[in-house]
Amino acid sequence: MNEDTQAPAGEATRCGFVALLGAPNAGKSTLTNAMVGTKVSIVSHKVQTTRAVVRGILIEGAAQVILVDTPGIFSPRRRLERAMVSTAWTSAADADLVALLIDAKRGIDPDIEALLAPLAEVRRTRALILNKIDQIRRDTLLALTTQLTERLAFDRVFMISALTGDGVDDLKSWLAAQVPAGPWLYPEDQITDAPMRMLAAEVTREKLYLRLHDELPYRSTVETESWKELRDGSIRIEQTIYVERETQRKIVLGKGGATIKAISTEARAEIAEITEQKVHLFLFVKVRENWADDPERYREMGLDFPRGG
Numbered sequence: 001m002n003e004d005t006q007a008p009a010g011e012a013t014r015c016g017f018v019a020l021l022g023a024p025n026a027g028k029s030t031l032t033n034a035m036v037g038t039k040v041s042i043v044s045h046k047v048q049t050t051r052a053v054v055r056g057i058l059i060e061g062a063a064q065v066i067l068v069d070t071p072g073i074f075s076p077r078r079r080l081e082r083a084m085v086s087t088a089w090t091s092a093a094d095a096d097l098v099a100l101l102i103d104a105k106r107g108i109d110p111d112i113e114a115l116l117a118p119l120a121e122v123r124r125t126r127a128l129i130l131n132k133i134d135q136i137r138r139d140t141l142l143a144l145t146t147q148l149t150e151r152l153a154f155d156r157v158f159m160i161s162a163l164t165g166d167g168v169d170d171l172k173s174w175l176a177a178q179v180p181a182g183p184w185l186y187p188e189d190q191i192t193d194a195p196m197r198m199l200a201a202e203v204t205r206e207k208l209y210l211r212l213h214d215e216l217p218y219r220s221t222v223e224t225e226s227w228k229e230l231r232d233g234s235i236r237i238e239q240t241i242y243v244e245r246e247t248q249r250k251i252v253l254g255k256g257g258a259t260i261k262a263i264s265t266e267a268r269a270e271i272a273e274i275t276e277q278k279v280h281l282f283l284f285v286k287v288r289e290n291w292a293d294d295p296e297r298y299r300e301m302g303l304d305f306p307r308g309g
């Protein structure tokens, strides 16, 4: 162990992976960010925001907990959707612990139903986390807990609000106690394993999700093409937004370029905050009809490319 990965003196280190699973929009990324204490995973009010796993790393006492934020699980149709759902299940199989996150306000719906049976097959320490308790009455919450725990056995149940932070510290302590003994896998100050250029592309994608409506966010993807540190200490970043149609490109650009300008301004400010450097961001919108069937795009996203149409 080198000095960077040193736990507090005298304590035996622990380290492990916790997969956060749930339906789209349950709040997995919000919780990941809340536990890490910084934004490492993008969040939006829309479903299917997270596309590939994002690892958020936190230290609690002598434990290093690696939270694996996954894409929401639903019935996938398109190739990209199948890749997203498949990567979520793989993360569960690879983790030391699995936490099922439920939007308590939504309760048990077909998406949750479809999750419970395969989750029973994942033989790991299992936590149930009821999220968004800031939006729900206590009695409804208890009834929902009973319904869920009757269907599947959980080692612990937590009731939290990832948004307000209510209950998050308890969850953190418990997870820290559950991960197995072993050396830390990452330096103590590392909060994610995602490279900056990927995080920067995600930030821009989040702004697309917040600004664009209907199907458009799902028809687009963002990649960082170039990243140059300039002599004055600033960073010059070029990113491409891929869409499937010329009509979509026009919408992303907006009237007189207003939409792309707004997206760019918001993304630049946030990337500058993360990097703590001045950022020059250049966004290009390209039409690539079949990007969602192009293995290269999946590699960029960190997803396996599912074979077959």
Ligand SMILES: Nc1nc2c(ncn2[C@@H]2O[C@H](COP(=O)(O)OP(=O)(O)OP(=O)(O)O)[C@@H](O)[C@H]2O)c(=O)[nH]1
Residues within 6 Å of the ligand: 022, 023, 024, 025, 026, 027, 028, 029, 030, 031, 042, 043, 044, 045, 046, 047, 048, 049, 050, 051, 070, 071, 072, 073, 131, 132, 133, 134, 135, 160, 161, 162, 163, 164
């Ligand atoms: N009121 C309330 N809203 C929350 C809470 N946690 C998350 N949200 C909101 O729920 C929405 C979805 O949050 P995300 O963190 O993106 O959800 P996700 O599970 O990562 O979604 P996918 O990546 O699409 O699977 C956002 O609008 C969040 O602000 C919470 O505890 N209370």
Ligand SMILES: [Mg+2]
Residues within 6 Å of the ligand: 028, 029, 030, 041, 042, 043, 049, 050, 069, 070, 071, 072
């Ligand atoms: Mg997410």
